Amino acid sequence: MTVTTTTSPPPGLVVAPRLPDLMAAPKIRRGAIGFLRNHPTVAIGGALLLVLVIIGVFAPFLFTVDPTAIAPAKRTRLPSADFWFGTDALGRDIYSRVLYGTRVSLTVGLAVALGASLIGLTIGLVAGFVRWADGVLMRCMDGLMSIPPILLAVALMALTRGSVGNVILAITIAEIPRVARLVRGVVLSLREQPYVDGAVASGTRTPMVILRHILPNTTAPMLVQATYICASAMITEAILSFIGAGTPPTIPSWGNIMAEGRALWQVKPYIVFFPAAFLSVTVLAVNLVGDGLRDALDPRMAKSP
Amino acid sequence: MTMPLLQVNDLKKHFPISGGLFGRTKSKVHAVDGVSFEIARGETLSLVGESGCGKSTVGRAILRLFDITAGQIVLDGERIDDLGPHRLREMRRRVQVVFQDPFSSLNPRMRIRDILAEPINNFGLAKSAAERDARIAELMEIVRLPRDAVNRRPHEFSGGQRQRIGIARALAAKPELIVCDEAVSALDVSVKAQIVNLLQDLQREFGLALLFISHDLAIVEHMTHRVAVMYLGKIVEIAPRRQIFASPGHPYTKALLSAVPVPEPGAERTPIILKGDVPSPVNPPKGCRFHTRCPLAFDRCRSEVPELRLKGEDQWVACHLENA
Numbered sequence: 123m124t125v126t127t128t129t130s131p132p133p134g135l136v137v138a139p140r141l142p143d144l145m146a147a148p149k150i151r152r153g154a155i156g157f158l159r160n161h162p163t164v165a166i167g168g169a170l171l172l173v174l175v176i177i178g179v180f181a182p183f184l185f186t187v188d189p190t191a192i193a194p195a196k197r198t199r200l201p202s203a204d205f206w207f208g209t210d211a212l213g214r215d216i217y218s219r220v221l222y223g224t225r226v227s228l229t230v231g232l233a234v235a236l237g238a239s240l241i242g243l244t245i246g247l248v249a250g251f252v253r254w255a256d257g258v259l260m261r262c263m264d265g266l267m268s269i270p271p272i273l274l275a276v277a278l279m280a281l282t283r284g285s286v287g288n289v290i291l292a293i294t295i296a297e298i299p300r301v302a303r304l305v306r307g308v309v310l311s312l313r314e315q316p317y318v319d320g321a322v323a324s325g326t327r328t329p330m331v332i333l334r335h336i337l338p339n340t341t342a343p344m345l346v347q348a349t350y351i352c353a354s355a356m357i358t359e360a361i362l363s364f365i366g367a368g369t370p371p372t373i374p375s376w377g378n379i380m381a382e383g384r385a386l387w388q389v390k391p392y393i394v395f396f397p398a399a400f401l402s403v404t405v406l407a408v409n410l411v412g413d414g415l416r417d418a419l420d421p422r423m424a425k426s427p
Numbered sequence: 428m429t430m431p432l433l434q435v436n437d438l439k440k441h442f443p444i445s446g447g448l449f450g451r452t453k454s455k456v457h458a459v460d461g462v463s464f465e466i467a468r469g470e471t472l473s474l475v476g477e478s479g480c481g482k483s484t485v486g487r488a489i490l491r492l493f494d495i496t497a498g499q500i501v502l503d504g505e506r507i508d509d510l511g512p513h514r515l516r517e518m519r520r521r522v523q524v525v526f527q528d529p530f531s532s533l534n535p536r537m538r539i540r541d542i543l544a545e546p547i548n549n550f551g552l553a554k555s556a557a558e559r560d561a562r563i564a565e566l567m568e569i570v571r572l573p574r575d576a577v578n579r580r581p582h583e584f585s586g587g588q589r590q591r592i593g594i595a596r597a598l599a600a601k602p603e604l605i606v607c608d609e610a611v612s613a614l615d616v617s618v619k620a621q622i623v624n625l626l627q628d629l630q631r632e633f634g635l636a637l638l639f640i641s642h643d644l645a646i647v648e649h650m651t652h653r654v655a656v657m658y659l660g661k662i663v664e665i666a667p668r669r670q671i672f673a674s675p676g677h678p679y680t681k682a683l684l685s686a687v688p689v690p691e692p693g694a695e696r697t698p699i700i701l702k703g704d705v706p707s708p709v710n711p712p713k714g715c716r717f718h719t720r721c722p723l724a725f726d727r728c729r730s731e732v733p734e735l736r737l738k739g740e741d742q743w744v745a746c747h748l749e750n751a
Contacts, residue, residue, distance in 0.1 A: 316532040320593070323490050324600060325519045325549035334545075338536045 161418045167410030174404055178224035186218035189374045198390050207396045210382055219374040220396050226375035227356045227404060230290055234355035235348040237294040242301020243344060247332060249302065250309025260306065263299040271296035275358055279367040289368050293355045304347050308340045342419035349412030353405045360401055376401045430504055431465035432636050433489065433522075433604055438462045438498035440484050444709065457708045458484040460660035461498070463735075466604065469630065471637040473647040475683070476657035479705060482640045485657075486606040489638065490524050491515060503603075520550045523597035527609035529589035533581040539592055540577040543567075546600040566595040570625065587618035594625065604636045611646060623650050644687045648672055656680045659716040660708055662735065666742035676744035678721050715747065723748060 158165040177184065193213035201208040207216035249259045266274070271293070278292035312318060318335050326334070362368025363377025364384075371378055376397035383393030439462075441455040459481040466472045474482045488495050491507065500508040507518045523546075526532035533542055543563045546552070553559035564574045570591040581589055590610065597605050607626065611619045627650055629635060641647055647654060648668065655665040656679065664677040675681045682699040689696055701720045706712050712719050718728040727747050735743040 316526040316528060317534045319487070319490075319492050320524060320526065320532055320596065321534075321545065322492060323519060323522070323524045324546035324596065325516050326545060327549075334537075335534050339534075 157418070161414045163410045164414030164418065167407045167412075167414060170403060170407035171411065174224055174400075174407065175228060177221055178228050181218075181221040181225065184221060186221050187215050189214060189218040189222040190372065191215075198386065198393075200390075201392055208390070208392050210379070210393050211386060212382075216379065216393060216396055219379050220376065220400055222374045223376045223379060223397060224400065224404075226286060226369055226373060227359060227401065229286065230293065230359040231352040231356040231404075231408065233290045234293045234297060235352035237290065238297040238301050238351050238355075239344055239348045241294070242298045243305050243340070245298065245302040246305025246340075247309060247336070249306045250313065250336075251328070251332065256306075259302070263302050266296070267299040267303075269296075271354075272358055272361055275362055276365070276367050279362060284368060284370045286369055286373065289359055289362060292362075293358050296358070297351050297355065300351065301344070301347055304343060305340055308343055309336055312336050312339055342415075346412055346416040346419065349408055349415065353408040353412070356401065356405055356408070429467070432468045432470075432503055433466040433638075434499070434501040435465070435485070435489070436463050436499040436501065438485065438488060438500065439496045440481075440488055440493070441496045454709050457660050457711055459488065460711070462657070462660070462662050463498075464655050464662065464665060466636045466638060468603065468636055469634045470653065471630065471639055471651045473639040473641060473651040473654045474657060475641055475644060475647055475654060477642060477683075477705065479708070480657045481660040481708070482657050483608055486524070486608045486638060486640050489604075490522060490606055491519070516550075520546075520600045521602055522604045522606065523600050523602040524606045524608060525590070525593050525597050525610040527612050529586045529593060529613060530581075532593050533589055533596075535581055538578055538580055539567075542581075542592065542596055543577070543599050546596060550600055552599070552601065562599070566599055569598060569629070570595045585618075586614055587621060590614060590618075590622050591625070594622075594629070598629065598633070602635070604638065606638045606640065608640045609642070610639070612641065612643060619646065626650070644684065656683065659705060659711055661716055662745065663717065664742075664744045664746075665735065666744075670739065670742045674739075674742075676738050676742055676749060677717075677746050678723050678748070679717050715745075 158168070191214065193209070196205070196209050196213040197211055199205050199209040199213075205215055205217065207220060210216055210219070245259055245263070249256045269277075274296040275289075275292040278295060279288060282288045282292075312335070315335075318331060321331050321335050359368055359375065360377035360380070363375045364381045366381065368377055369375040371382075379397040380394050383390065383397075387394055438459055439457075440459040441457055443452040444454050444456060445452050462481075462485055464472065474485060476482050487493065488508075489500055491500075491510075495508050498508070499506055502518060502521060505518075507515070510518060540560075540563060543566055544559060547559050547562055553562055563577055567574050567577060572588060572591050572595070576584075581592070584592065593610075594605075605626075610626070611622050614622060623646055626637065630637060639647065639651060651668050653665065653667050654671045655662050656671070656677065657663070658679050664671065664675065664680045666676070671680065672684065675684050678699075682701050685696065685698045699722070701722075703720050706716070706719055712729075714730045715721070715724070715728040715733050718724040721728065725747070731747070733745045733747050735745045736749060738744045738749050
């Protein structure tokens with residue numbers, strides 16, 4: 123609130139000096155643009171991700187060649203005008219392979235985040251609401267959690283054939299317990315909220331209580347958790363591919379490229395460098411979005427419109 | 428004598444404390460341990476006592492927010508403590524609630540319109556959308572909030588305004604009894620007075636019965652018809668307002684009343700200071716529950732539980748001193 127005085131005060135009346143601008147209410151920006159300006163980390167991370175998505179989608183049109191074409195005569199070339207990122211031990215163009223590898227990472231990250239969130243949400247809601255199911259479900263989740271996610275994914279991959287679908291499945295199973303635990307915790311605290319009791323007293327049936335009062339208030343922490351799962355899934359996929367338990371070698375993924383460049387690391391470090399740089403930037407971008415969303419969705423940080 | 432709107436008979440609520448591998452019940456919190464009272468139509472009964480004495484649990488039991496351990500809750504001649512889900516919904520319409528914390532009692536993601544529409548829709552109180560909107564506008568008028576505020580969300584209102592919205596939500600169901608669970612405790616003094624006056628006006632206008640759960644005796648004296656004093660899960664005294672404030676019967680009531688601040692500088696008062704803490708409701712003392720802190724306790728208090736007995740006109744006191 124600002125008070126402006128146009129008339130001079132009557133004599134003898136002391137008027138408080140104008141408050142410095144520091145005390146002025148913060149300027150509130152509305153809409154999507156305003157949101158991004160208020161939360162620059164989301165904007166930066168989002169922009170980076172957008173670029174990566176464009177790279178993944180339009181990989182064939184970005185001056186790439188067939189990423190699996192072997193050219194023994196052009197092995198291990200240094201980065202140059204012809205081969206922007208150089209070539210690997212089989213003479214394949216690393217620039218093309220890295221760009222196509224974006225597809226695998228983004229697909230795995232997104233699919234795992236989505237799958238683990240939805241399944242974890244369901245398990246968490248049931249555990250939070252059905253008392254007898256709580257013990258059984260959460261002990262199963264504890265059991266899954268006691269195995270390190272990468273080991274679990276490796277074990278699951280050992281049971282099946284290497285394919286992107288199986289990689290997604292294996293990482294999703296390993297990530298579900300984290301979401302389930304989070305959602306259960308949120309549900310248990312929301313159930314104690316007076317407005318939930320108020321809704322029950324107003325005759326709202328349980329499914330509607332969940333849908334109207336519980337679910338909308340779990341989305342914010344879920345969304346933040348989903349971004350972290352997305353980032354961790356991308357890293358897990360790269361690790362699985364790196365140790366040869368993930369994406370099959372016929373499909374270029376960042377983990378594969380790094381695995382193939384490992385033997386030549388000391389003489390041709392660029393083979394590992396480029397996919398690693400892309401992986402780092404992607405994970406950074408996702409984490410930036412996650413951090414920004416966590417701050418933006420925290421009700422204590424919220425600015426009233 | 429006409430039938431009371433609400434009758435609570437020997438209500439008990441024990442919360443199990445479970446632990447160990449298979450969740451065995453280790454012990455129980457005796458939150459409410461045999462409470463009986465009645466509320467007539469259009470009457471205000473205040474339930475007072477210190478924190479943790481079980482007064483909110485009584486309110487929540489009447490609202491059927493959980494199953495009770497033992498006893499009966501009778502609404503208008505019908506037992507409601509063992510109703511099935513279908514009949515329970517009909518009963519829910521008749522008993523509504525206003526909570527203490529105006530910030531957590533409204534879903535932050537819902538607009539006021541939707542918050543008020545919820546009970547109207549649930550109980551089928553409007554035949555058309557137009558009728559519902561008219562009812563919502565009427566409710567806003569009743570609690571003296573601007574009509575056009577219905578499109579806003581709770582965080583855009585002050586504590587007092589939110590409490591009005593909470594009252595409007597309770598009224599939306601056209602209840603006969605409203606449980607006010609510390610409904611004004613979280614508000615500023617001036618806002619408190621406004622809300623109390625609003626509740627009194629509404630009571631007169633709609634013939635509402637109020638169960639006013641509070642620890643603020645000054646507010647209670649201002650607005651109630653009768654007072655029930657609770658200590659550690661039991662009612663120690665229940666009497667009309669005038670009696671209880673003029674001549675409290677139970678030593679605990681006396682101590683409680685002596686602690687009320689007098690808004691007069693230099694006013695003489697001798698507060699009765701109770702020593703020690705409230706015993707744990709997990710393991711309540713034998714005999715009279717108050718004997719560990721009572722300045723007048725004698726042998727009988729330590730072994731025999733005192734019953735509520737009539738003292739004078741309509742004043743019920745659970746103390747061995749009263750019928751020695």
